[in-house]
Amino acid sequence: MENAPATALARTRAERVSAYAAMGEPLRALLTDERDIIAAMANFSALLKEAFGWHWVGFYRVVGAELVLGPFQGPVACVRIGFGKGVCGTAWQEERTLVVPDVERFPGHIACSALTRSEIVVPIRDRDGRVAAVLDIDSILPDDFDAIDAHALEVLCEQLQPLFE
Numbered sequence: 001m002e003n004a005p006a007t008a009l010a011r012t013r014a015e016r017v018s019a020y021a022a023m024g025e026p027l028r029a030l031l032t033d034e035r036d037i038i039a040a041m042a043n044f045s046a047l048l049k050e051a052f053g054w055h056w057v058g059f060y061r062v063v064g065a066e067l068v069l070g071p072f073q074g075p076v077a078c079v080r081i082g083f084g085k086g087v088c089g090t091a092w093q094e095e096r097t098l099v100v101p102d103v104e105r106f107p108g109h110i111a112c113s114a115l116t117r118s119e120i121v122v123p124i125r126d127r128d129g130r131v132a133a134v135l136d137i138d139s140i141l142p143d144d145f146d147a148i149d150a151h152a153l154e155v156l157c158e159q160l161q162p163l164f165e
């Protein structure tokens, strides 16, 4: 399976909706073939990065009282994020998807890359309903995420739920 090259970015809202829809089946196939959560997160982040060309796409896992960097695509990132800290720790604390149109206006935003302008973080629950990880996506474009992205990414992330112990 070969994804679209990074030059074929889904730019318009309509293209983006199609790209999300086209991703459901390959993701299902990946998760059927492989039940290891780390492997699944690695390929999931690759699928998203290849399809949309975002600056950074990756996961932080809940490990004890903090988030710890998991599989990702993009530049080197900070490794540990506390509960309630930054966008990721706040999404974990509030157990809801956060769309941040301008990271400079988010109090406590953790700037892993100076290029990031907007961000979305989606909490992922385990089989008991507890937040087990978050998906974090950073864009170099301001205001790059909206409710369409939030809903589509939440639906895709639900596929990871059965893989958590």
Ligand code: SME
Pocket: 056, 077, 078, 081, 085, 086, 087, 088, 089, 108, 109, 110, 111, 112, 113, 116, 119, 136, 138
């Ligand atoms: N900006 C995030 C930190 C993680 S990096 O963006 C990869 C935050 O504020 O939680």
